[in-house]
Amino acid sequence: MKPIYILSLIAIYFCVLLLIAYFTGKNDNNDTFFKANKKSPWYIVAFGMVGASLSGVTFISIPGWVQSSQFSYMQIVFGYMFGYLVIAYVLIPIYYNMQVTSIYEFLKYRFGPTSHKTGAFFFFISRVLGSAFRLFLVASVLQYYIFDAWNVPFEITVILSIFLIWIYTFKGGIKTIVWTDTLQTVFMLFALFATIFIIINKLNWSVSDIFASEEFKQYSQIIFTDDFNGKKHFLKSFLGGMFIAIAMTGLDQDMMQKNLTCKNAKEAQWNVISLGFVLIIVNFIFLILGALLFIYAEKFGIATPVVDGAVKTDLLFPEIALHGDLGIYIGVFFVLGLIAAAYSSADSTLTALTTSFCIDFLDIENKEKSKQTGIRKKTHIAVSIILILVIIIFRYVLKENVISSLLQVASYTYGPLLGLFSFGIFTKIPVKDSLVWIVAILSVIITYFLNDYSTQLLNGYVFGYELLIVNGLITFISLLIIRVPKKEINGKVLNQ
Secondary structure: OOHHHHHHHHHHHHHHHHHHHHOOOOOOHHHHHHHHHHHHOHHHHHHHHHHHHHHHHHHHHHHHHHHHHOOOOOHHHHHHHHHHHHHHHHHHHHHHHHOOOOOHHHHHHHOOOOHHHHHHHHHHHHHHHHHHHHHHHHHHHHHHHHHHHHHHHEEEEHHHHHHHHHHHHHHOOOOHHOOOOOHHHHHHHHHHHHHHHHHHOOOOOHHHHHHHHHHHHHHOOOOOOOOOOOOOHHHHHHHHHHHHHHHHHHHOHHHHHOOOOEOOOHHHHHHHHHHHHHHHHHHHHHHHHHHHHHHHHOEEEEEEOEOOOOOOOHHHOOOOOOOOOHHHHHHHHHHHHHHHHHHHHHHHHHHHHHHHHHHHHHHHOOOOOOHHHHHHHHHHHHHHHHHHHHHHHHHHHHHHHHHHHHHHHHHHOOHHHHHHHHHHHHHOOOOOOOHHHHHHHHHHHHHHHHHHHHHHHHHOOOOOOOHHHHHHHHHHHHHHHEEEEEEEEEOOOOOO
């Protein structure tokens, strides 16, 4: 598929997004941008969140991960479902009862201003890195298959990608995103099913032939229980997945901001629970696609792309879709699915980071009404620039599979949030608010060294995604150490 055709598809796609933005962004005010006026139908939010939860990383990287990890990712996905139940019945009632715009306001009411800003800071870092991972993957595909042919620098590709997002979100914010995410989820799922249909036709298989074939069986192992010290053990993956869902969805302003646009807590709960069930099905189908891609590549002699001397399994799907002799339609489906999956996650991130910085750091709600919109728009631009810079840095430092790198980084950056919220919800113990930021940073440092030297310290044990739980536990225990002793403070006695 020629680069000019791919670029034309992207241009048409963004014209549709701009049309949606035009209708949803007519009320250019902060209540619309931050909360969508709390009028979003829950089923629209839930469907759109499928695309936002999966993102371009799922669309490309998870199929590419099948070769080295088979279907072990499903162990994590099963854990997600239990995590979503915790979000629905523990976190959502708290957020709605407190009527927060940013979920990190909970930390301010529970502990104090330092804890509030510490939580918001760790979200900001987490989301900047997470979104940069996702957008880096998409920008790399666009670079490899379009802009390299025209000698366009990678940096220009990234700037263009972020600029397009900024254009359709700068007015309507979360209200626009609720509806664009719905459209993007439709495109992504359509691309997924259409690609599978085209590949099995090319292989002369039926759906039942997939599961009966010996080629498929070598990729399809789901449960791993043999080596507890290894990363893929079921218990470690399941618990890791559960807490990844709690942290990366329930304690993440990006994901929860969409839930908070629902009319009430009950609708938000329905949204989260239905999302959990759908993700189990969709992720499993993505893994089936991954197995089919490797089977097809082996049968027809298609080599996995090599970039800067490293084999990039993340690029196998685009290689087959665009150069795999499957016809122009699969190329069209792939491009639409990729862009939909990538931007359904990235656009909401830009809005969520803007929301968090305005509410948590700039205290925009207490500024003069006449200045609030201007502050929000300037913040929106600044966040866009930060994302561009981080993605460009990844170009030179990131060597591993993107989904693996993303989940690994989340274990470090979301751990303090997990510990802070757990301590705040399940205890009534006051802490020395001024020391909370130190606790959070030390928790990350200790977790990093524990992970780095685990084989020496723990008799060969290798941490998987349960590292997030360890990080949160270290934060929780450290908060106990800085607890405020029973004494009179400001003329009142704190009973613990």
